[in-house]
Amino acid sequence: KQEVTQIPAALSVPEGENLVLNCSFTDSAIYNLQWFRQDPGKGLTSLLLIQSSQREQTSGRLNASLDKSSGRSTLYIAASQPGDSATYLCAVMDSSYKLIFGSGTRLLVRP
Amino acid sequence: GAVVSQHPSRVICKSGTSVKIECRSLDFQATTMFWYRQFPKKSLMLMATSNEGSKATYEQGVEKDKFLINHASLTLSTLTVTSAHPEDSSFYICSARVQAGEKLFFGSGTQLSVL
Numbered sequence: 001k002q003e004v005t006q007i008p009a010a011l012s013v014p015e016g017e018n019l020v021l022n023c024s025f026t027d028s029a030i031y032n033l034q035w036f037r038q039d040p041g042k043g044l045t046s047l048l049l050i051q052s053s054q055r056e057q058t059s060g061r062l063n064a065s066l067d068k069s070s071g072r073s074t075l076y077i078a079a080s081q082p083g084d085s086a087t088y089l090c091a092v093m094d095s096s097y098k099l100i101f102g103s104g105t106r107l108l109v110r111p
Numbered sequence: 112g113a114v115v116s117q118h119p120s121r122v123i124c125k126s127g128t129s130v131k132i133e134c135r136s137l138d139f140q141a142t143t144m145f146w147y148r149q150f151p152k153k154s155l156m157l158m159a160t161s162n163e164g165s166k167a168t169y170e171q172g173v174e175k176d177k178f179l180i181n182h183a184s185l186t187l188s189t190l191t192v193t194s195a196h197p198e199d200s201s202f203y204i205c206s207a208r209v210q211a212g213e214k215l216f217f218g219s220g221t222q223l224s225v226l
Contacts, residue, residue, distance in 0.1 A: 004154075031213065032213060036217075041202070041220070041222060042219060042220065043117070043204055043217045043218055043219040043220045044155075044204070044206075044217040046214070046216075046217075049214065089154065089155070091155075093213065093215075096160075097143060097208055097213065097215070098145065098157055098160065099145070099155075099157070099206070099215060100157070101147075101154040101155045101156075102154055103153060103154040104154055106152075
């Protein structure tokens with residue numbers, strides 16, 4: 001059974017810092033890996049999608065990497081801003097298009 | 112981009128009543144929709160997968176008689192929480208898969224509070 005773990009569970013940083021969020025998964029037979037952002041009481045915003053054959057994806061200040069063989073992904077956020085404060089969720093998709101989510105990292109960027 | 116509309120966004124009900132949550136794909140046809148629930152500060156747990164015109168497939172531990180899912184058309188799926196109890200209080204989110212696509216689009220979620 002696929003299990004997705006995210007570390008750290010919570011993170012508080014001053015504005016401007018670069019930071020890394022970690023995600024690991026137990027079964028490397030994934031279709032893709034996705035990173036989402038969730039604001040309190042809201043739905044999900046898709047940030048990045050990495051295909052199983054890809055190593056990384058970039059969007060603006062965000063960069064996500066994938067090492068499928070070791071079951072790891074990282075989300076790198078450059079020059080963090082208070083508006084980046086949210087919960088970041090990592091999820092892996094299996095061949096039936098089901099997404100299995102990690103428990104998330106709650107990020108607070110202090111002004 | 113594809114939009115998924117979920118209603119209501121928030122509902123408060125008395126114990127024993129049933130609550131229906133709607134999930135609509137506004138500008139695309141969704142052959143598959145997924146329903147998740149999320150407890151406070153926890154991750155999303157997949158409840159069931161629904162395919163248009165067929166019975167939903169429930170994940171282990173999810174009571175299908177408790178959580179009724181209907182996917183009658185390519186743009187609408189509903190989740191009905193029957194005889195709701197306080198332990199059913201949770202955040203419910205739907206997602207829709209574009210036909211022949213791998214990307215999922217999420218609704219904005221429904222916060223259910225059962226008194």
